Amino acid sequence: MAFLATALLGENARTLRALIRAEGLPAGRYRLVVQSYAAGRQGVPHRDARPLGSVQRAVTGAQLVHGVTVELLEVSAGDGLHAPYLVAWVESGEPNLEFDARRARPRAGSVYGTAHAANRDETTHLRLTRAKVA
Numbered sequence: 001m002a003f004l005a006t007a008l009l010g011e012n013a014r015t016l017r018a019l020i021r022a023e024g025l026p027a028g029r030y031r032l033v034v035q036s037y038a039a040g041r042q043g044v045p046h047r048d049a050r051p052l053g054s055v056q057r058a059v060t061g062a063q064l065v066h067g068v069t070v071e072l073l074e075v076s077a078g079d080g081l082h083a084p085y086l087v088a089w090v091e092s093g094e095p096n097l098e099f100d101a102r103r104a105r106p107r108a109g110s111v112y113g114t115a116h117a118a119n120r121d122e123t124t125h126l127r128l129t130r131a132k133v134a
Contacts, residue, residue, distance in 0.1 A: 013075050016117050020068045020088050022128035025061035030090040032059045033101045036074045041085040044106055052076045056101040058094055083117045088126045106132040
């Protein structure tokens with residue numbers, strides 16, 4: 001995917017890989033959303049923030065205990081020298097958000113985690129441990 005992204009979109013495109021884990025979720029299906037933001041950001045993004053990349057996917061609580069790997073395509077106008085910031089969360093529902101969840105933000109009660117992305121060819125590990133309060 002990384003080679004294809006660079007070939008089609010140029011040097012400002014890259015693929016980020018993340019391994020997402022969570023424990024203690026009730027049985028059921030969830031929507032997992034992962035977004036990347038420009039370096040320097042921290043915490044849950046505000047409504048007007050624009051992700052550089054995002055992906056959504058259907059998962060179960062059991063899958064998250066073992067870890068779910070996702071890849072997301074990021075297109076950036078940045079210098080490529082600073083690691084982007086990743087935000088991931090799960091919420092009840094199916095992966096039915098438009099634009100691969102670029103406009104989505106964690107809802108109250110969502111379990112989320114954040115991390116700075118690993119180096120270009122490495123996997124970023126995120127553990128979803130925090131519950132978003134209204």
